[in-house]
Amino acid sequence: MIRAYELTKKYGDTTVVQDLDFTVRPGTVTGFLGPNGAGKSTTMRMLLGLDAPTRGRSTVGGRAYATHSAPLTEVGALLEARSVHPGRTAFHHLMALAHTHGIPRSRVEHVLDLAGLTAVAGKRVKGFSLGMGQRLGIAAALLGDPDTLILDEPVNGLDPEGVLWIRNLLKSLALQGRTVLVSSHLMSEMALTADHLVIIGRGRLLADTTVADFVATAGGGAVKVVTPRPTALRALLHAPGIDITATETTRTTDATDATDAEPGLLEIRGVDAARIGRIAAAHAIPLYELTPLAASLEQAFMDLTQESVEYRITAPEPTGAPA
Numbered sequence: 001m002i003r004a005y006e007l008t009k010k011y012g013d014t015t016v017v018q019d020l021d022f023t024v025r026p027g028t029v030t031g032f033l034g035p036n037g038a039g040k041s042t043t044m045r046m047l048l049g050l051d052a053p054t055r056g057r058s059t060v061g062g063r064a065y066a067t068h069s070a071p072l073t074e075v076g077a078l079l080e081a082r083s084v085h086p087g088r089t090a091f092h093h094l095m096a097l098a099h100t101h102g103i104p105r106s107r108v109e110h111v112l113d114l115a116g117l118t119a120v121a122g123k124r125v126k127g128f129s130l131g132m133g134q135r136l137g138i139a140a141a142l143l144g145d146p147d148t149l150i151l152d153e154p155v156n157g158l159d160p161e162g163v164l165w166i167r168n169l170l171k172s173l174a175l176q177g178r179t180v181l182v183s184s185h186l187m188s189e190m191a192l193t194a195d196h197l198v199i200i201g202r203g204r205l206l207a208d209t210t211v212a213d214f215v216a217t218a219g220g221g222a223v224k225v226v227t228p229r230p231t232a233l234r235a236l237l238h239a240p241g242i243d244i245t246a247t248e249t250t251r252t253t254d255a256t257d258a259t260d261a262e263p264g265l266l267e268i269r270g271v272d273a274a275r276i277g278r279i280a281a282a283h284a285i286p287l288y289e290l291t292p293l294a295a296s297l298e299q300a301f302m303d304l305t306q307e308s309v310e311y312r313i314t315a316p317e318p319t320g321a322p323a
Helices: 040-048 091-100 103-113 130-142 160-175 187-193 212-218 230-237 274-284 297-305
Strands: 002-011 014-024 029-033 055-060 075-078 148-154 177-183 196-201 204-210 223-226 243-248 264-269 287-291
Touching: 002 212, 014 040, 014 177, 014 196, 014 204, 029 040, 029 160, 029 187, 040 055, 040 148, 040 177, 075 130, 091 103, 091 130, 103 160, 103 223, 130 148, 148 160, 160 177, 160 187, 160 264, 187 212, 196 212, 196 297, 204 297, 212 297, 223 230, 223 274, 230 243, 230 264, 230 274, 264 287, 274 287
Parallel strands: 029 177, 029 196, 075 148, 148 177
Antiparallel strands: 002 014, 002 055, 196 204, 223 264, 223 287, 243 264
């Protein structure tokens, strides 16, 4: 288990992380999310004792990281995969780490095979691609067979096969009861991998919740309705607190009850699908679709962090437009 207690980090007058308090529990993959500059890397460095907090503290496995006598066997970490002597081979890099903890050669060979690096184990790291370097960093994190993993952007540079590999690996480690904290900017991947989310912005905690609850809450209770009589349905549902948006036009004006008219698509907020269905049935309005909408993790994340973005992108002016 990882715990952060009012974790705070200041550099001079700048507060990078402020009063972070969260728990990463065993048996789940916890996604650590936030915009660029949110303080994720600084937080991870404090969890691993690489940066001293200005205030607060953190524990891994119930103890401060620095107090573990054999940290590789307790915590596996990947913060910067390229932090490897370029002249060493992949095998000798891992053996050097193994010697510090009395880890046998067989374990080195095992993690090389697990990471798909056996064929290049004798090659110098300076010739590795970004993806191969990332695989080596993950192999190093797994070397001590730790109960806790802290990984910063583990899929960076991996090809599709590698992304699938790390996704399945993280899930399998969590199923074994291990604690897994992983940061990523790839929301689509987090949606497939993570069970729980810790989201920060400008160094502050914004959300600590399950993926399912976060997405469901962000969905705002919208319901998608497809009907050949959108105008009639809108009139029946019109009431304070109910917002109805027509997201597709229709060639019918509801002047008749024709069932072969082109359907209209409505997005309705403020009323649930069951009530919409009952009202439509009571007035003999056909419904071709009645679907509660859930926001994507990406959209939910963007909505939550829109006020916490440090570096905003300005859309370029279209070229070739008339003056």
